[in-house]
Amino acid sequence: MQVGNKSYRTAADVPRQVPVFPLSGALLLPGAQLPLNIFEPRYLSMFDDALNGDRVIGLIQPALEGNTTAELPVADLCRIGCLGRITSFGETGDGRYVISLGGICRFRVLKELDAGRKPYRSCEISPFMGDLDPSDDATSVDRKALLDSFRAYLDANNLEADWNSVERASTASLVNSLSMMSPYGPAEKQALLEADDLKTRAETLVAITEIALARDSDDYERVLQ
Incomplete structure (x- = not known):
């Protein structure tokens, strides 16, 4: 590292x-x-x-x-x-x-x-x-699910992103950057920190985002589609 x-x-x-x-x-x-x-x-x-x-x-x-x-x-x-x-x-x-x-x-x-x-x-x-070995296998991350949940969150909150930069980012950088900038509370941030690997962290972030959206909107399923 x-x-x-x-x-x-x-x-x-x-x-x-x-x-x-x-x-x-x-x-x-x-x-x-x-x-x-x-x-x-x-x-x-x-x-x-x-x-x-x-x-x-x-x-x-x-x-x-x-x-x-x-x-x-x-x-x-x-x-x-x-x-x-x-x-x-x-x-x-x-x-x-x-x-x-x-x-x-x-x-x-x-x-x-x-x-x-x-x-x-x-x-x-x-x-x-x-953690000192940066060879964590990013190919196991469901990048599409991660981006879909990120897009749904932005849409639900009337926010925008630089999608050209997002698409160019490596999967590892994307997972970690979205985890760090996510607007969730201390317990959620601790869960993201303690995730065993990059794949688990991405899945945890998607799950947290889905819960937040489902809690805030009955139209979550429609937003994701």
């Missing part, structure tokens, strides 16, 4: 202790880019430290409603997040940072570390090493 100027190919390339940025409703996937607007002092400090180090942070959601403490190694965080490398960085002049994170691989939280004097949190993690 190439992220910015850094290659992540073996276990030695991936840190096992990382600062974590809890952000509800945010989704970062391996190989994708996520823009962030940082303004809280503790997270400004975290990104300062990351920029002075390996530029890697863990993006993770706060624990979802319905989780019990027993299910989570850290009570108020989801079990799985995604490592990101800071690939671009800018200062706004009013105390904010504008950051772009490049997705490296997903990780599972093992335990929270003693923060010491740091104002932010850090965790010991176990990375999903399979």
